[in-house]
Amino acid sequence: MFNANLYAKEAGYDLLSLWRTPAFFLPAILFPVTFYIFFGIVFNFSSGSGQYMLVSYACFGMMGPAMFNYATAVASDRAHGWLTLKRVAPMPLSAYVAAKYFSSLVFALCIALILFVTGGVFAGVELYTWQWLTLLLVLLIGTLPFALIGLLLGLCLSDKGAPAVVNLVYLPMAFLSGLWVPIQFLPETVQYIAYGLPAYHYAQLAHAVIGTSQGHSIWLHLAALVGFTLLLTAIVRWRYQRLSH
Amino acid sequence: MKKILLLIAVVSAVLAIVLSLPTPKPADVGSDNSFVVGPVNIFDGEKWRDEKFVVVHEGWITELSVQRPDLDLPYRETQGQVLIPGLIDAHVHVWGDALAQSLDFGVTTVIDMFGDPNFLQQHKAARAETQQAKHADIFGAGLLVTAPNGHGTQYGISVPTLSAPSAAPEAVAERLDSGSDFIKIVYTHADAVYQHAPSISYAELEATIKAAHQAQQVAVVHVADHASAVDAVKAGADGLVHSFFDRPASDELVQLMRSNGTFIIPTMALYEGMLRGELNETLLTAENIKLPASAQASLNQSFGNTQFPTHFYDNLLLTTERLYQAGVPILAGSDAPNPSTAHGWSLLVELEMLQRAGLPLEAVLHAATAAPAQAFALPHQGRIAEGMKADLLLLDADTTTNLRALFHPQAVWKNGFQL
Numbered sequence: 103m104f105n106a107n108l109y110a111k112e113a114g115y116d117l118l119s120l121w122r123t124p125a126f127f128l129p130a131i132l133f134p135v136t137f138y139i140f141f142g143i144v145f146n147f148s149s150g151s152g153q154y155m156l157v158s159y160a161c162f163g164m165m166g167p168a169m170f171n172y173a174t175a176v177a178s179d180r181a182h183g184w185l186t187l188k189r190v191a192p193m194p195l196s197a198y199v200a201a202k203y204f205s206s207l208v209f210a211l212c213i214a215l216i217l218f219v220t221g222g223v224f225a226g227v228e229l230y231t232w233q234w235l236t237l238l239l240v241l242l243i244g245t246l247p248f249a250l251i252g253l254l255l256g257l258c259l260s261d262k263g264a265p266a267v268v269n270l271v272y273l274p275m276a277f278l279s280g281l282w283v284p285i286q287f288l289p290e291t292v293q294y295i296a297y298g299l300p301a302y303h304y305a306q307l308a309h310a311v312i313g314t315s316q317g318h319s320i321w322l323h324l325a326a327l328v329g330f331t332l333l334l335t336a337i338v339r340w341r342y343q344r345l346s347h
Numbered sequence: 348m349k350k351i352l353l354l355i356a357v358v359s360a361v362l363a364i365v366l367s368l369p370t371p372k373p374a375d376v377g378s379d380n381s382f383v384v385g386p387v388n389i390f391d392g393e394k395w396r397d398e399k400f401v402v403v404h405e406g407w408i409t410e411l412s413v414q415r416p417d418l419d420l421p422y423r424e425t426q427g428q429v430l431i432p433g434l435i436d437a438h439v440h441v442w443g444d445a446l447a448q449s450l451d452f453g454v455t456t457v458i459d460m461f462g463d464p465n466f467l468q469q470h471k472a473a474r475a476e477t478q479q480a481k482h483a484d485i486f487g488a489g490l491l492v493t494a495p496n497g498h499g500t501q502y503g504i505s506v507p508t509l510s511a512p513s514a515a516p517e518a519v520a521e522r523l524d525s526g527s528d529f530i531k532i533v534y535t536h537a538d539a540v541y542q543h544a545p546s547i548s549y550a551e552l553e554a555t556i557k558a559a560h561q562a563q564q565v566a567v568v569h570v571a572d573h574a575s576a577v578d579a580v581k582a583g584a585d586g587l588v589h590s591f592f593d594r595p596a597s598d599e600l601v602q603l604m605r606s607n608g609t610f611i612i613p614t615m616a617l618y619e620g621m622l623r624g625e626l627n628e629t630l631l632t633a634e635n636i637k638l639p640a641s642a643q644a645s646l647n648q649s650f651g652n653t654q655f656p657t658h659f660y661d662n663l664l665l666t667t668e669r670l671y672q673a674g675v676p677i678l679a680g681s682d683a684p685n686p687s688t689a690h691g692w693s694l695l696v697e698l699e700m701l702q703r704a705g706l707p708l709e710a711v712l713h714a715a716t717a718a719p720a721q722a723f724a725l726p727h728q729g730r731i732a733e734g735m736k737a738d739l740l741l742l743d744a745d746t747t748t749n750l751r752a753l754f755h756p757q758a759v760w761k762n763g764f765q766l
Contacts, residue, residue, distance in 0.1 A: 110350075151444045215364050228371040235365055286442070286463060290505055317465035 109197045116201040117208060120171075130170060130209065134163025135216050141282065143225045153229065154284065154314050156221035160241055161305040162281040163217055167209045168245040169252035169268050172202055176256025177264035203249050210245050214238055229312060237311045244304045247327055250334035251300075257341045275301045285316070300330045380406040380477060380737065380763025384423040385415060387430040388747065392717030392730040394709065395747075401430065403737040406477020406763035410733060428757060429746040431712055433483075433738030435729050436694040437719040438588055438612045438680025442466055445683075445690045446482030448642065450766065452691030453756045455738035456728040458680070458719060459487030460569075460588055461499055464525040471526065475727065477736060477762035484738075486723060489527035491569070492518055492555050498533045498544045498569065509547050512554035519558040529565035529723060530555065531588065536574035540593065543571075553582040565723060567612075576600060586610040586722060588680070592618060592659040596666040601673045610676035610722045613667045615700035620687025621650045622660045626696055627687065634754040642689035650686050667704035677706065678722055679715040695753055708750055737763035 120127055138159035143152075179185040188198050218234065221227040229237070251271065259267055276282060278292055279301035285293065296302035303323040309315040310323075385400030389411065398411035402418065410416065433455025439445070441459050449457055459467065467487040474484045492515075493499040495508040509518050519530055532555050535546035547555070552568070559566035560583065567586040568579035572593045579587060580603045590613035604611070619626050627646050631638070638646070671677050679701060681693035688696075694715060701711045720729025727736040741758035759766045 151447075154443065211361065215361065218368055219364065222369040226369075228369045230370055231366060231368075234368050234370075238365060284443075286503055288503055290500075290503055293503070293505065313469055315465075316463075317468075 108193060109200055112193065112197040112201040113204040116205050120205050120209075126174075127209065130167050131213055131216065134159065134166060134213055135220060138163065138217055138220065139224070143220075151314075152221065152225040152227045153312050154309070156217065156225060156227045157237065157308050157312055157314065158281045158284070158305060160214060160217050160237070161244075161279075161301065161308050162276050163213045164210045164241050164245055165248040165276070165301055165304065166272055167213060168206045168248040169255070169272055170265070171206045171209060172249050172252030173255040173259070173264045173268045174261070175202060176253060177259050178261040180256070181261040199253070202253075203246075206245060206249050206252075207242055210242055211238075214241055233311055237308060240308050240311060244307060244327065247300045247304075247330040247334060250331060250338060254334060254338050254341060257338065257345060275299050278302075279305055281305055300327060303327050303330075380479070380760075382421045382423050382763070383416060383418060384425060384430065384739075384741075387425050387428055387741070388744070389731055390429065390431045390709070390712055390716075391732060392432045392720065393713060396731075401731060401737075401739070403760075403763045406737050407727075408731060408733060408735045408737050411731070425741065426744070428744050429742040429752070430731065431740050431742060431746075432716040432729050432731050432735070433740055433759070433761065434694060434715045434753075435679075435719040435725070436681050436683070436691075436715070437678040437722070438614055438682045439690065440682075440684065441485060441487075441690070444641075446470070446485060448639075448690040449483040449694075450481065450691070450759070450761060452695060453740045453753065453759050454483055454691045454694050455759075455761055456484040456486070456725065457690075458723055459485055460531055460567075460680075460682075461488055461491040461504075463504060464489040464527070467528075468526045479764045480762055481766075483761075484728060484736075486528045486725060487526075488529055488531035488567070489522055489525050491531040491533055492522070492547070493533040494545045494547045494551075496545050497547065498535070501544070509551055509555065512548075512550045515551060515554035516558040516561070519555060519562055519564070523562060523564065527564075529567060530559040531567050531569065532556070532579075532584075533569045534575055534579055535570070536572065536578050539572050539575060541572065549578055549582065552578065556583045573597065573600065577603070580604055580607060580609050583607070584609060586612065586678070588612045589614050589682070590618070590663060590666055592622065592655075592663040592666075595662045596669050601669050601675070604670060604675045605673045608676075610678055610718070611667075611670055612678040612680035613663070613700075613704075614680050614682045614697070615663055615667065615704070616693045616696040617682040617685055617688055618663050619660070619696075619700060622655045622663070624649065624687060626699065630696060630699060630754070634751065636692075636754060638689065638692060642692060645684045645689040646687055646692075648686035664700075664704040667701065667706070671704070671706055671710065676718050676722060677701065677710070677714045678719045679711070680719075698750060698753065702750060708748070711750060 142155040142159040255267055278295050279299050303326040306315045307323045310320050381404050383402050389396040398413050400412045400415050402410040402416055434453050435456045436454050437458045438460050439457045440462050467489055470485045490506050491499045492509055500506050534552045535543045556566040565585045567588050568584040569588050570576045570579050571589055572591045576587055576591055577600050679697045681688050681697050683690045683693045698711050716729045737760055739760040740756045742756055743752040746752040
């Protein structure tokens with residue numbers, strides 16, 4: 103039985119609870135923006151073009167909150183028994199998961215818009231309107247596997263451990279996928295590692311929009327991301343089942 | 348209802364922001380890159396011309412004339428300055444903003460000697476068009492041909508390597524398929540005295556050049572010492588992309604290059620940085636030029652603290668002089684952005700080096716315009732003639748005697764649009 107109203111309500115309240123914790127959402131939004139201004143604009147040593155750096159840092163900025171929001175919220179809901187309450191309530195658990203994803207998307211949307219405007223104003227980035235729009239869509243939809251990574255971590259870790267572990271996954275993955283320094287400047291070994299990382303495929307899809315990808319087929323990247331999403335969904339389900347017993 | 352209104356408001360706000368983001372200016376159609384310029388002293392890439400006026404139509408040079416032609420086109424009046432073709436840097440490695448940086452120094456075309464094939468592919472269409480562009484045209488080797496773990500494999504671009512002469516035709520075909528405009532091969536003689544990466548064998552070198560020639564393509568060879576240069580020329584290379592300094596060019600090599608018509612891109616600006624490291628600073632001070640931070644950072648990098656014997660520098664100049672005297676085509680190339688070089692700037696440094704090696708002014712200009720255009724069969728670049736792109740530099744009138752004017756161009760046109 104699908105009750106749309108229920109999903110909308112849960113999503114609305116999740117967003118509201120986020121809105122009431124500015125100490126969480128403000129830094130989470132400002133972090134990627136600061137990072138982009140520092141290393142993508144002011145101290146851009148890799149001579150990547152303005153467009154290139156914006157796309158890379160937008161990927162970096164958007165996958166982070168997707169992971170953080172899920173991991174910290176779910177870990178803390180578990181720790182405080184809130185998740186148990188949700189599970190005994192008649193509301194389908196998928197509403198809970200969907201609501202969190204919706205908040206992550208709103209988060210990501212804010213970050214993307216701030217980064218786009220920053221890039222356009224301060225780094226002289228010029229893209230066609232269809233590129234801006236496609237980029238935004240690709241960036242938003244592509245956060246799904248990262249949200250699932252966050253969900254998985256939230257289901258596995260304590261509320262204290264979650265943020266630390268997310269950082270440990272997030273930052274190395276971003277670097278190895280060429281989001282800080284263009285991937286062609288990294289050693290060949292890194293290239294092979296990158297093939298196994300969702301962030302690499304995510305970034306390549308985004309770069310394909312402005313024609314700066316490494317030239318592999320878009321379908322390959324899509325397949326990789328869908329594969330990761332399915333795999334992670336399966337693991338999350340398995341982990342969730344184990345939690346139940 | 349309230350919620351739906353809120354949703355609509357949010358969506359339209361997002362759309363409004365995205366739609367107001369900066370977009371590239373639409374390419375101008377027609378009028379702006381059509382004009383008549385003159386009277387000017389025209390160096391067409393080969394020689395000084397008698398004509399004093401150039402007609403440009405939609406980015407293409409359509410006519411040179413002695414009298415101002417009576418055409419209904421905007422007239423750019425000049426006072427007898429010098430007009431030369433946009434410069435060509437015959438040895439670079441480009442990515443990121445390099446094509447735009449090059450243009451800032453009047454370099455309107457670059458020849459990439461090894462780089463990401465995708466980058467080359469993305470920029471190929473622009474070469475035959477005259478749309479408004481803020482970047483130089485690029486021709487390129489794409490991936491180079493080298494041995495397993497050889498020079499060229501250390502930069503993080505994965506390069507399929509060559510380990511048997513029989514694999515050469517396939518290696519060449521592979522590169523041409525991925526868009527290479529010519530074939531670049533890395534070769535070092537087995538007895539080379541300096542420390543070097545593994546190299547393909549002489550038989551592999553010969554087979555690769557042969558395969559390139561069978562496919563009607565130019566084959567150029569990276570060498571860094573005299574013995575390797577002799578081998579490369581003997582194997583039939585069309586050109587050498589570096590000079591060498593372990594000894595001056597022998598009579599045998601000079602004769603061989605002359606009879607084979609082999610060209611050379613000495614990249615002396617790069618070697619100067621390695622052997623002495625003085626010229627950048629001297630020229631920056633003398634010409635009072637402030638480079639952008641990224642270019643300056645690239646100039647400040649060094650090859651390490653190895654001390655080279657002082658006669659190496661003299662060998663370098665002597666080789667270029669001997670080859671020039673023998674009639675070997677000399678092409679100007681910088682090898683930017685290697686340590687001590689920067690895109691655009693270092694080509695001007697290379698031209699200074701060519702003068703120091705004794706090339707007359709016209710030969711120096713030729714080396715950075717028509718010579719590379721001929722050597723690499725560039726269809727629309729490097730000459731002021733009918734059917735060429737209007738990539739032009741307007742220089743001070745005293746350029747006829749002093750090349751330093753190149754550091755201060757009065758106007759640069761790319762595809763007929765003045766920058």
